[in-house]
């Protein structure tokens with residue numbers, strides 16, 4: 001009868017919902033399809049994603065979160081409502097919800113996320129910053145006075161943070177992540193092969209043969225697109241070495257951001273990080289060789305967490321234990337903790 005507490009990883013690319021006692025119960029793309037004329041919601045998640053780029057005039061399929069922040073509040077609210085409804089059946093009691101947000105989020109955006117959660121049917125909404133949730137999800141004990149570095153590469157944002165004593169000591173959030181790898185592939189193929197491909201094809205290429213470090217064996221992918229010279233379909237092959245070239249700018253930006261955070265981190269914590277290593281989370285960290293690339297640039301051992309895509313959702317879910325006795329109001333968990341210290 002009592003509503004279960006819920007943890008939500010409100011991501012640019014996908015939404016994961018964690019229900020206490022059940023684990024991750026829902027994992028769907030953050031896409032909604034609307035009938036523009038009637039203003040009605042047609043589909044959310046996977047079904048809406050299949051409509052992306054294939055809709056007739058009156059239907060729009062959109063991603064209401066862009067670059068890790070809410071760009072369309074109304075749609076985000078409707079989408080959240082639908083996912084909460086799908087994930088947890090509650091009638092009498094509304095659930096408490098922890099939502100994970102990027103560390104660079106502004107107060108206005110924070111308020112928008114909290115409001116969306118309340119409008120979507122939550123009794124109370126708590127926010128947790130993405131790197132903290134990622135660290136908890138990766139199995140790091142964040143409460144110790146020991147420095148850990150998390151590099152969370154999502155769809156729209158990369159959050160890099162140094163964590164110690166349950167808080168973020170130094171961090172940055174850049175709007176360069178998985179989506180920019182897709183864009184880089186589209187640009188590269190247009191420039192080098194004179195062919196136009198769609199976002200979904202680009203993502204597929206990234207997942208199949210994408211890499212930022214030389215692979216032990218060359219991989220190839222057969223691409224189908226529209227030739228820019230003739231306007232007709234064209235099929236050709238791209239190789240994994242070409243991907244390193246296509247991704248160079250994007251991966252360099254992420255490396256520079258990591259370097260910047262390390263430079264600003266107090267020396268004691270840098271020493272801890274060099275012992276503990278760097279942990280990568282988020283779907284973007286699955287681009288082949290990213291751990292090797294970071295390791296070669298920083299000299300610090302780097303590894304991708306198990307089930308990197310679900311880390312933030314697990315961590316958000318686990319953080320529900322922390323809000324056990326919180327009273328009314330909405331509160332950012334890390335700030336609440338800082339206030340208690």
Ligand SMILES: Nc1ncnc2c1ncn2[C@@H]1O[C@H](COP(=O)(O)OP(=O)(O)OP(=O)(O)O)[C@@H](O)[C@H]1O
Nearest residue numbers: 011012013014154155156157178179282283284286
């Ligand atoms: N196997 C894979 N190889 C490469 N990239 C992948 C793989 N699986 C997922 N991705 C990419 O990971 C990104 C999504 O990651 P994730 O689900 O962690 O992001 P998010 O939490 O929704 O986004 P954000 O944190 O920016 O709000 C997408 O760009 C997707 O293409």
